[in-house]
Amino acid sequence: AQKVTQAQTEISVVEKEDVTLDCVYETRDTTYYLFWYKQPPSGELVFLIRRNSFDEQNEISGRYSWNFQKSTSSFNFTITASQVVDSAVYFCALSGSARQLTFGSGTQLTVLP
Amino acid sequence: NAGVTQTPKFRILKIGQSMTLQCTQDMNHNYMYWYRQDPGMGLKLIYYSVGAGITDKGEVPNGYNVSRSTTEDFPLRLELAAPSQTSVYFCASTRTGVYEQFFGPGTRLTVL
Numbered sequence: 001a002q003k004v005t006q007a008q009t010e011i012s013v014v015e016k017e018d019v020t021l022d023c024v025y026e027t028r029d030t031t032y033y034l035f036w037y038k039q040p041p042s043g044e045l046v047f048l049i050r051r052n053s054f055d056e057q058n059e060i061s062g063r064y065s066w067n068f069q070k071s072t073s074s075f076n077f078t079i080t081a082s083q084v085v086d087s088a089v090y091f092c093a094l095s096g097s098a099r100q101l102t103f104g105s106g107t108q109l110t111v112l113p
Numbered sequence: 114n115a116g117v118t119q120t121p122k123f124r125i126l127k128i129g130q131s132m133t134l135q136c137t138q139d140m141n142h143n144y145m146y147w148y149r150q151d152p153g154m155g156l157k158l159i160y161y162s163v164g165a166g167i168t169d170k171g172e173v174p175n176g177y178n179v180s181r182s183t184t185e186d187f188p189l190r191l192e193l194a195a196p197s198q199t200s201v202y203f204c205a206s207t208r209t210g211v212y213e214q215f216f217g218p219g220t221r222l223t224v225l
Binding site for chain 2: 033
């Protein structure tokens, strides 16, 4: 069985602060995929990034960066210089050999002006 | 390209009523999925399909049925609606070789 844990239920930061969202996963598959999705207040789900289990390179995209560590089964997401528009619920998700997404419970990020 | 579309956007049902949530994608994706999202929770998989004519249960299939007669459409049927089915329902799709799923805008269902 797969499991994704996002221990941080809610985080509040002041604009321009850096913030890291934690994600820990469990899977028995040797090949798997990790994802981050953003759900803004409007409710849609926006795909942010995918990482393959065989590629542990960290990735940076603008103010976003992702740290994948197989040794600790973690896939953390950092927003640098946060902005009010970053306020949303962020979901970490895992897909294994069955190609079914298992979601974490989400982290509500609030960026205060 | 409209992507994944869902209808209706909102619906209120009475206990015991039935309805069908529609999902259509125009990206020629072979994989399609139905999820539900309860308040303050992540999404849970209800049913999925790997191609026309093939469907399978996910984590929470009870109270629902699906069919996949075409590549484009994947309707979700609720029989005998119950208050526990009050949720936001998302349809998603993807194709072989692509692992991220693309989501529709969701249907907010309330059962009273």
